[in-house]
Amino acid sequence: MSAPNDIQSRNVQTEARLWLAQRVSAMILGLAVVVHLGTIIVAVQGGLSAAEIVGRIGGNPLWTAFYAVFVLAIAVHAPIGLRSILNEMTALSPRRVDLLCFIAAAFLAVMGYRVVRDFYLIGGAA
Amino acid sequence: MSGQHRNHANYWAFIVHRVSGIALALFLPVHFQVLLLAVRKPESFDGFAAWAEAPMVKLAETALIVLLAAHLTGGLRLLAIEFLPWRDWQKSVVAITAGISLAAGLIYLLNVT
Numbered sequence: 001m002s003a004p005n006d007i008q009s010r011n012v013q014t015e016a017r018l019w020l021a022q023r024v025s026a027m028i029l030g031l032a033v034v035v036h037l038g039t040i041i042v043a044v045q046g047g048l049s050a051a052e053i054v055g056r057i058g059g060n061p062l063w064t065a066f067y068a069v070f071v072l073a074i075a076v077h078a079p080i081g082l083r084s085i086l087n088e089m090t091a092l093s094p095r096r097v098d099l100l101c102f103i104a105a106a107f108l109a110v111m112g113y114r115v116v117r118d119f120y121l122i123g124g125a126a
Numbered sequence: 127m128s129g130q131h132r133n134h135a136n137y138w139a140f141i142v143h144r145v146s147g148i149a150l151a152l153f154l155p156v157h158f159q160v161l162l163l164a165v166r167k168p169e170s171f172d173g174f175a176a177w178a179e180a181p182m183v184k185l186a187e188t189a190l191i192v193l194l195a196a197h198l199t200g201g202l203r204l205l206a207i208e209f210l211p212w213r214d215w216q217k218s219v220v221a222i223t224a225g226i227s228l229a230a231g232l233i234y235l236l237n238v239t
Contacts, residue, residue: 023208026201033198037230040191044238048175050168053161078151085144104151111158118165 018080025077032070059123064116071112079105135220139200146197153190184238188231195230199223 043056057063079101086097131137163171177183203219
């Protein structure tokens with residue numbers, strides 16, 4: 001097989017994998033966001049405070065696991081979606097788009113991970 | 127381009143999914159940073175929460191809830207189209223996603239005020 005075909009088939013495979021990662025993460029997020037919307041509606045009754053949030057989820061292993069999966073699914077899902085939008089709606093080169101989206105994925109993962117870690121380490125939930 | 131493609135609910139579902147996705151992606155780093163304050167600087171977080179009691183902020187939060195619900199329901203619609211066998215009921219799902227999203231915003235608004 002000639003070199004261009006190899007590159008082409010590799011690209012097709014990459015696109016297929018990204019498509020699948022986008023859908024699998026979407027299914028996880030579908031459940032997580034339903035839980036999140038429910039949590040928001042309950043938590044905002046009576047107002048939000050640092051003590052209320054830490055008292056509810058600080059150190060709780062189940063909430064920690066939930067939010068860890070939530071953050072990971074976001075870090076996979078959002079950059080692939082942004083990649084499609086940037087590729088289809090801007091003049092940026094595909095390589096630059098890939099770089100930007102990789103940075104976005106790392107950024108979201110690190111930012112989210114810090115929150116999950118801090119809430120776990122502070123403890124405080126009953 | 128005649129622009130007639132815009133005169134269709136599915137076109138607007140596509141636009142709403144993209145706009146809500148971008149908005150949520152931009153909002154998330156802010157959301158994470160504010161949550162970090164609740165652990166590291168509780169008094170700063172509570173100051174922020176007091177600021178967020180302003181009616182305009184509550185309206186903006188409600189808009190975010192609607193966008194989140196719209197991205198959720200629009201995404202479930204796409205998954206249904208892609209992974210389930212086609213059924214005629216899927217034509218009317220756009221209206222249902224809009225209804226659920228607005229209802230989620232209304233429920234939020236009723237619970238924060």
